[in-house]
Amino acid sequence: MRALYSLIWGLSLPFALFRLWWRGRREPGYRQHIVERLGFYPVGNSLPTIWVHAVSAGETRAAEPLIRALLTTRPQHRLLLTHMTATGRETGGKLFADVGARLMQAYLPYDINWMMRRFIRHFDPELCVLIETEVWPNLIAQCEAHQVPVTLVNARLSEKSLRKALRLSSLILPAAHAIRAVAAQSNPDAQRLQQLGISHAVVTGNMKFDVTPPPLMEEKGIVLRQRFGNRQVILCASTRDGEEELILDAFQEQLPLLAEKPLLIITPRHPQRFDQVSALLGSRNLRYVRRSAMEQDTTMQLGNEVQILLGDSMGEMYMYYAASDVAFVGGSLVPLGGHNLIEACAMGKPVLTGLHTFNFSEITDQAIAAEAALRVDGARSMLHEALALLTDAPLRQHMGQQAHGFFLQHQGATARTMQILDGFLKQNPR
Known part of the structure; x- marks a missing residue:
């Protein structure tokens, strides 16, 4: 054979x-x-x-x-x-x-x-x-x-x-x-x-629990967050092909109903898809900025007119988590098995994940049991839960603390x- x-x-x-x-x-x-x-x-x-x-x-x-x-x-x-x-x-x-x-x-x-x-x-x-x-x-x-x-x-x-x-x-x-x-x-x-x-x-x-978040990335996240003004931030991390469309459908449905407009960050899992997702955002007439453009113009501020930040950079995931209030971990809205949520927990962020987490089933179930994460049944449910967490500071803080404790416990x-x-x-x- x-x-x-x-x-x-x-x-x-x-x-x-x-x-x-x-x-x-x-x-x-x-x-x-x-x-x-x-x-x-x-x-x-x-x-x-x-x-x-x-x-x-x-x-x-x-x-x-x-x-x-x-x-x-x-x-x-x-x-x-x-x-x-x-x-x-x-x-x-x-x-x-x-x-x-x-x-x-x-x-x-x-x-x-x-x-x-x-x-x-x-x-x-x-x-x-x-x-x-x-x-x-x-x-x-x-x-x-x-x-x-x-x-x-x-x-x-x-x-x-x-x-x-x-x-x-x-x-x-x-x-x-x-x-x-x-x-x-x-x-x-x-x-x-x-x-x-x-x-x-x-x-x-899992050895990923032993990875220490780089202090520089946390500092970069704080600096990046300052460029968003007073807006709250939802991060969709490591998204895969087919997920961005679902997320944007839900986002565009909810956006007109919101008095306070959160900033949505989307970071595709694979760099070869950066331009593809950029084209998708442009086709929907969404006002967005690419992270690479902010890197070139260090004075750029994202006002309320900017709806989405496209994270088209590699090696900065901890920075994106540091700059966000709530994090959804991708690969889980479509049947691809999900991605690990350890980095989000390491940064003390409330985590949302979809139904399809078969590649990381035990760790995901443990995070949910520890009240560090919530499972959602689709993009609309994900956005609904994210918006609910943005309006519930005590729950958001509790989940963030549980997430960081979960990270430390498994080292x-x-x-x-x-x-x-x-x-x-x-x-x-x-």
Whole structure:
């Protein structure tokens, strides 16, 4: 089955390269370092290497506390951080700009045997640390062949992903069985992983709770908020395709009925959609300003005539939360599984989320039980609850306090994960 999988990958390679070029029209990062995706890399150094694979921006942010802990406790090692997306690589570059040469970034090659073999031989990692959901058959097979222990940390597995994996069981199960250690985010994640034959999964919690909100972002949020005047602010964070239309329908229905006009901030999840959402706002004759325009004109103030701020920037989500009164976390109005609400809780904001949170079911349910979040059944309900919170300061304050307490209560996953990884590093000196 793995041979067939490799053959399909090989035949698909021209299309994968064309897709890189196509995506590079909007995200130039996809047209950079292309040879790395084929397993070719510049000359490295001789330091022992710990390899952490974080596919995209979300996984990279989740890995930050673990990477910093590894850099602190393993001063003799170099960290290799690999990605698959341009936003992941850009996020890593920003997060670890202070680290210097001890951390190297690269794209992981496509999961083709000879490419993975070249990658493993070039970097000769002492340990492979996969973040969240990555189980690549040839990657794991080559690690086994070269005696590189594979670990999966901050692991999560939704019901949907489990069903997909079981349909490909002859391909996925051997790879899953070869993973030496698994640190799961929650009990349901561990139980689903056990159905893949991973009986040794340990529940360590979600490392995103250990990410410290950057003080600079909070300061930038305060400065940004001052440019809004006295208006209250509703943030729709990490919105996905199809959600903006629903949100704007509800917003335009309610706006004429409101005496006090709140400012709505919309931050699309993916940067390639910034222009698309801008065009959508323009087609509805809504008065909006892009965050990038405010960055260029530092004296710009948003008066009451501006209805929407389009958050067309990366790496500033904490700033947007700091500048808001209420936050809706996107990906949950449409059946995409939602996004984590940890950043909103870290900033002490009342959280709203839709019905579709299957990728983060336990953490969402726990936040709701802790009175840190509310679940809504659609965009109109979301806006209704947001407006109600704006008019109810005691409830808004209570939910914000509960949210921050929820964030603090769930910290410690990084330390528990480090205990697992330390064992492998001690057993495998190079």
